[in-house]
Amino acid sequence: MTGLSSLTTAQLEALEAELARDFELQRANRVKLDLTRGKPAADQLALSDPMETVLDGSFLAADGTDARNYGGLRGLPEARALGAELLDVDPARVICWGNSSLTLMHLVVDTAMRFGLWGDERRWNRHDRPKLLAPVPGYDRHFSLSASLGVELVNVPMTDHGPDMQAVLNLVRGDGSIKGIWCVPKFSNPTGCVYSDDVVRALAQLPKQAAADDFVVLWDNAYTAHDFDFPGIDLLPIMPEADREQTADHVVSFASTSKITYAGAGIGFVAATEAVLRVLEGRMGYFSIGPDKVNQLRHAKFLAGRLDAHMAQHAALIKPKFEAVEAALREGLAELGVADWTTPRGGYFVSLDTRPGLATEVARLAAAAGLSLTPPGATFPYGKDPDDRNLRIAPTFATLDDVKVAMKILVLCVKLASLRGEISTRKESAAP
Amino acid sequence: MTGLSSLTTAQLEALEAELARDFELQRANRVKLDLTRGKPAADQLALSDPMETVLDGSFLAADGTDARNYGGLRGLPEARALGAELLDVDPARVICWGNSSLTLMHLVVDTAMRFGLWGDERRWNRHDRPKLLAPVPGYDRHFSLSASLGVELVNVPMTDHGPDMQAVLNLVRGDGSIKGIWCVPKFSNPTGCVYSDDVVRALAQLPKQAAADDFVVLWDNAYTAHDFDFPGIDLLPIMPEADREQTADHVVSFASTSKITYAGAGIGFVAATEAVLRVLEGRMGYFSIGPDKVNQLRHAKFLAGRLDAHMAQHAALIKPKFEAVEAALREGLAELGVADWTTPRGGYFVSLDTRPGLATEVARLAAAAGLSLTPPGATFPYGKDPDDRNLRIAPTFATLDDVKVAMKILVLCVKLASLRGEISTRKESAAP
Numbered sequence: 001m002t003g004l005s006s007l008t009t010a011q012l013e014a015l016e017a018e019l020a021r022d023f024e025l026q027r028a029n030r031v032k033l034d035l036t037r038g039k040p041a042a043d044q045l046a047l048s049d050p051m052e053t054v055l056d057g058s059f060l061a062a063d064g065t066d067a068r069n070y071g072g073l074r075g076l077p078e079a080r081a082l083g084a085e086l087l088d089v090d091p092a093r094v095i096c097w098g099n100s101s102l103t104l105m106h107l108v109v110d111t112a113m114r115f116g117l118w119g120d121e122r123r124w125n126r127h128d129r130p131k132l133l134a135p136v137p138g139y140d141r142h143f144s145l146s147a148s149l150g151v152e153l154v155n156v157p158m159t160d161h162g163p164d165m166q167a168v169l170n171l172v173r174g175d176g177s178i179k180g181i182w183c184v185p186k187f188s189n190p191t192g193c194v195y196s197d198d199v200v201r202a203l204a205q206l207p208k209q210a211a212a213d214d215f216v217v218l219w220d221n222a223y224t225a226h227d228f229d230f231p232g233i234d235l236l237p238i239m240p241e242a243d244r245e246q247t248a249d250h251v252v253s254f255a256s257t258s259k260i261t262y263a264g265a266g267i268g269f270v271a272a273t274e275a276v277l278r279v280l281e282g283r284m285g286y287f288s289i290g291p292d293k294v295n296q297l298r299h300a301k302f303l304a305g306r307l308d309a310h311m312a313q314h315a316a317l318i319k320p321k322f323e324a325v326e327a328a329l330r331e332g333l334a335e336l337g338v339a340d341w342t343t344p345r346g347g348y349f350v351s352l353d354t355r356p357g358l359a360t361e362v363a364r365l366a367a368a369a370g371l372s373l374t375p376p377g378a379t380f381p382y383g384k385d386p387d388d389r390n391l392r393i394a395p396t397f398a399t400l401d402d403v404k405v406a407m408k409i410l411v412l413c414v415k416l417a418s419l420r421g422e423i424s425t426r427k428e429s430a431a432p
Numbered sequence: 433m434t435g436l437s438s439l440t441t442a443q444l445e446a447l448e449a450e451l452a453r454d455f456e457l458q459r460a461n462r463v464k465l466d467l468t469r470g471k472p473a474a475d476q477l478a479l480s481d482p483m484e485t486v487l488d489g490s491f492l493a494a495d496g497t498d499a500r501n502y503g504g505l506r507g508l509p510e511a512r513a514l515g516a517e518l519l520d521v522d523p524a525r526v527i528c529w530g531n532s533s534l535t536l537m538h539l540v541v542d543t544a545m546r547f548g549l550w551g552d553e554r555r556w557n558r559h560d561r562p563k564l565l566a567p568v569p570g571y572d573r574h575f576s577l578s579a580s581l582g583v584e585l586v587n588v589p590m591t592d593h594g595p596d597m598q599a600v601l602n603l604v605r606g607d608g609s610i611k612g613i614w615c616v617p618k619f620s621n622p623t624g625c626v627y628s629d630d631v632v633r634a635l636a637q638l639p640k641q642a643a644a645d646d647f648v649v650l651w652d653n654a655y656t657a658h659d660f661d662f663p664g665i666d667l668l669p670i671m672p673e674a675d676r677e678q679t680a681d682h683v684v685s686f687a688s689t690s691k692i693t694y695a696g697a698g699i700g701f702v703a704a705t706e707a708v709l710r711v712l713e714g715r716m717g718y719f720s721i722g723p724d725k726v727n728q729l730r731h732a733k734f735l736a737g738r739l740d741a742h743m744a745q746h747a748a749l750i751k752p753k754f755e756a757v758e759a760a761l762r763e764g765l766a767e768l769g770v771a772d773w774t775t776p777r778g779g780y781f782v783s784l785d786t787r788p789g790l791a792t793e794v795a796r797l798a799a800a801a802g803l804s805l806t807p808p809g810a811t812f813p814y815g816k817d818p819d820d821r822n823l824r825i826a827p828t829f830a831t832l833d834d835v836k837v838a839m840k841i842l843v844l845c846v847k848l849a850s851l852r853g854e855i856s857t858r859k860e861s862a863a864p
Binding site: 037039040042045048049052053055057059066067068069071072098099100102103105106107141144145148149262263264265283285286287288289290291292293294295 | 471472474477480481484485487489491498499500501502503504530531532534535537538539573576577580581690694695696697715717718719720721722723724725726727
């Protein structure tokens with residue numbers, strides 16, 4: 001690997017001039033590309049079109065419930081079983097409700113804040129400034145949801161195996177205002193890392209070690225089934241660990257079928273112990289007579305016994321896009337050593353770290369060349385990346401050809417910004 | 433009309449003995465009947481079964497949106513148009529989201545309490561004890577929803593034409609803690625009354641007259657399409673009146689298709705001015721990426737241009753049940769003059785008022801004879817009917833034959849309780 005720093009300033013300037021020309025040519029192409037959207041492409045959605053006719057006029061659930069009528073806040077048994085399969089828990093610990101795990105996360109955080117999750121006196125809002133730990137980079141909607149309910153976010157570093165548990169421990173041990181931690185344990189958004197067994201075990205112990213007696217591990221297992229290769233990677237299930245540690249009342253898990261069937265027209269799951277489910281059901285009873293059980297029945301019938309087979313069909317469509325991202329980054333950036341990136345084995349994102357201070361400039365250049373990137377900072381609470389270096393790449397929605405063109409532009413922008421940064425640093429340090 | 437009071441005590445006692453024998457015979461039949469559930473029967477649900485295949489593999493909305501993918505918090509244009517038809521408002525003033533108007537009511541009350549509905553400083557919870565007016569008898573879920581969010585309920589009397597507006601005015605003019613009023617303007621739950629034009633106009637003016645500057649008319653138009661005869665009864669649309677009075681920012685309307693298509697697997701609507709919709713959309717953005725647009729598209733395609741025809745099919749199934757209720761009450765109770773009841777021309781309920789103090793006893797007798805009634809008091813805030821006289825009859829879910837048997841039991845119980853009440857009153861007043 002040559003590396004940028006081994007080049008002379010003259011070499012750097014020649015390379016910069018060449019790349020600037022490439023950039024102008026690219027800009028003249030007037031493309032309009034987008035790597036911002038973590039959403040499935042139409043060919044992925046079409047994999048679930050047979051679901052529309054799977055009921056074939058029969059609306060009775062396994063327990064005899066007419067799915068077309070009111071009631072059943074916890075959802076149909078077969079839908080809860082599907083959630084249990086996704087979340088690796090007992091079906092009795094699952095509520096299937098709504099079309100979105102985000103809505104259920106909002107319910108859990110709101111309930112923890114105002115009403116308490118355990119039917120006792122504990123409420124997060126009894127503390128002046130309740131906080132949640134945010135492993136960064138992370139999922140922007142976790143952050144905005146929390147902040148919208150008055151919960152502050154505290155950054156903790158993310159490693160390739162999950163949150164830096166020593167940093168986490170240091171924070172939660174001494175500070176009772178820290179009420180929980182957001183986790184995307186498999187194919188984390190955006191780095192794509194999978195939490196190691198050690199990290200899962202450490203997280204299961206965490207509620208016992210936290211100063212707060214109402215600490216909650218928020219386990220957003222959004223990509224649990226979203227491997228690129230099958231059989232998939234095994235994430236250590238957290239609930240048996242938490243049962244063993246007697247912390248199970250302090251672990252709440254989430255999943256949905258949004259990126260399995262239809263995004264938005266799927267079904268959402270929350271899993272917790274009976275004590276917590278009872279409290280959540282109590283709250284739901286004030287604003288819901290029951291979820292859309294017809295859609296639950298569709299999903300259960302469509303996916304029962306063939307979840308992996310279905311997800312393998314998704315993988316066949318999106319893995320090539322991730323391979324194109326990896327190839328472009330490796331071929332374009334590895335030699336110069338100007339960026340780090342992740343190579344996930346599933347999920348929806350690649351995380352790219354530029355040299356510090358350059359992410360905003362890269363996004364600005366990309367936009368000028370017709371490529372939209374997720375706004376730098378979006379992967380950090382309050383939109384603030386302290387090092388201004390993280391970019392999230394979401395290649396699923398674009399076509400493979402568009403991903404290739406987009407990545408060519410992105411690589412060009414990273415190189416150009418890095419070269420210019422290096423040149424200006426050298427000039428500054430050479431100045432009298 | 434003979435009337436109970438014109439009978440001698442001996443006649444009363446003879447009649448009581450006869451009815452007590454009938455009651456014991458009825459009890460020996462060991463029936464198990466239920467008039468508690470305001471839900472559609474299976475034959476009504478089946479009317480919408482063709483909806484399941486109406487999409488026929490095409491998921492594109494009129495505006496080109498792929499209904500299977502994320503996004504579009506306000507819902508599909510054709511679904512919003514359906515809500516606009518139900519709520520008699522401009523489609524631009526409709527958000528179609530979720531499967532339940534109750535969830536949207538919860539969002540509106542919660543937003544009004546904590547975040548404000550107008551993007552300014554006004555919040556209901558700035559007042560120590562914010563309150564909503566509850567025309568009684570009314571809908572129990574309005575009451576429990578409000579109370580669960582910390583809003584108190586204040587009873588106001590219901591007339592045959594809507595809330596007693598003089599009583600309402602007297603309350604809201606002098607008390608800034610009264611923040612709004614719950615309304616079910618057409619086929620009100622449970623009396624079945626339709627608000628008169630005068631009442632609608634008075635309600636549209638109300639936010640100007642209220643002491644609170646954040647007063648809201650909560651317009652739950654749940655039964656707007658649920659006439660027994662067609663063309664249906666015209667409710668005066670409130671929004672044009674509110675526009676004229678410049679109070680439109682203080683009227684929020686709700687509807688759903690729960691009792692039009694599938695109960696629970698329908699779609700929900702909230703209608704308001706753009707200022708309020710923008711605030712609601714802002715809140716929704718924290719917990720939702722968008723509603724189930726596939727279900728919205730199903731509904732729009734299934735109901736477009738044939739809403740009345742579809743509701744007439746419902747009417748053909750449920751009108752005979754309401755006629756059976758009316759016939760049983762008239763034949764059994766009119767002569768004795770021991771109860772008042774409503775004869776709605778649509779909706780889901782009949783409201784029955786016994787003599788004061790007897791509703792609990794009637795429900796107790798009915799339960800002993802195998803008939804479940806909605807718990808007395810349920811139609812009042814905090815479950816407390818100050819006169820213990822109101823009973824809600826919900827005849828849709830039972831079969832017609834069961835409704836007839838159930839009403840025979842109910843009539844018997846009302847007569848028995850009334851006779852015993854009259855006898856004991858006479859004995860008390862005759863006592864030295």
